[in-house]
Amino acid sequence: MRRKYIRPQSKAALMCPRFGLFAVALLLVALVLHRFGFIQTVNLPYIMALVGISAALSLIFAFFGLRALWQEGYKGGLSCVKGGLLAFMALAPLLFIGAAWFAFPPLYDITTDFDTPPAFLAGSRPADALPVKAGFTPAAAEEQWAAWPQLSGRRYDGSPDTVLKAVYAVLKAKNWTISGEQGKAGEDSLLLVEVVAKTFVLGFVSDIIIRLSDEGDTSFVDMRSASRYLPRDYGINARFIADFMNRLDAEILSLPVDETRD
Structure with a gap:
């Protein structure tokens, strides 16, 4: 068997x-x-x-x-x-x-202005968020510049209130939530718009401050983006700033010529 x-x-x-x-x-x-x-x-x-x-x-x-x-x-x-x-x-x-x-470099706070970086509005970031710098040291500035030399502010023809309309349009297109504002268009020479941005896939949160400065015939736009909880942001904040600035360039170009000259 x-x-x-x-x-x-x-x-x-x-x-x-x-x-x-x-x-x-x-x-x-x-x-x-x-x-x-x-x-x-x-x-x-x-x-x-x-x-x-x-x-x-x-x-x-x-x-x-x-x-x-x-x-x-x-x-x-x-x-x-x-x-x-x-x-x-x-x-x-x-x-x-x-x-x-x-x-990626160990950075989570990125700006277009190292000398006088835009300041976040008081109380806007959660208490448990990573601390943001009061100022950028030369070493921190050099480290950011080495990684993302293309990041810079923008100068546009027109008043801050005109540029602000373009800023609002870009924010709406990117679906970024406005969390606070300071300054009144048409009255103040310095306007601040603070927003909350998330990465599309993983949802990492950053606080972003946009500063519009009146220079007379022109307006200058600076930005700062800081992760809330990522001590190393994997380039997220630099991409936020670069993409926003590129879209703002396109939005400004789409405005009527007489509007940018107001």
Whole structure:
């Protein structure tokens, strides 16, 4: 009578896809909840650490499961492959973020004016937000300049109230929320508009102050953007400023000539 050989099931192979699936699910849920403000940025690193641990455990179980398959013929090879792929799916964004952390300079407060940076309105940033500089040291200015030399203020023909209309149009197009204003168009020579901006995918929040200075026949626009909770902003604030200024250039050019000369 022929005896039937039953291959034993590797326990490591059973656990491998479970940890891999948990890591991917936790990563996706955490990012979605953070995007819509249900998870604070300060808590996100702890969740990402749990994702990394789960993915690492999945890879460890995959190793032992495949070794049991190779040496003793245990079942579970396909489960190990699936779990390993899930683990790499969870680890890939974490590795990318880690590499970017070292690639970008340790800056979170970016400005177009190092000498007299626009000041945020009093009480506008949350109490637990990262502190903003009263002034930029030469070292900080040099570090920003080395990374983003293209950032600069803009001088436009026309009065601040005319330029302010263009600023409002760009803010509406970018869906940035105005959180405060100072100065009255047509009366004050200095106008300040403070807004809150979020990155599209992950929802990282920055406070941005836009300063319009009356120079007589022209107006000068400066900006400052500071992350609330990211101690290293991955270039987010520089991109906020650069994109806004480019859009403002286009908006000013679209205004009637007689309006910019008022």
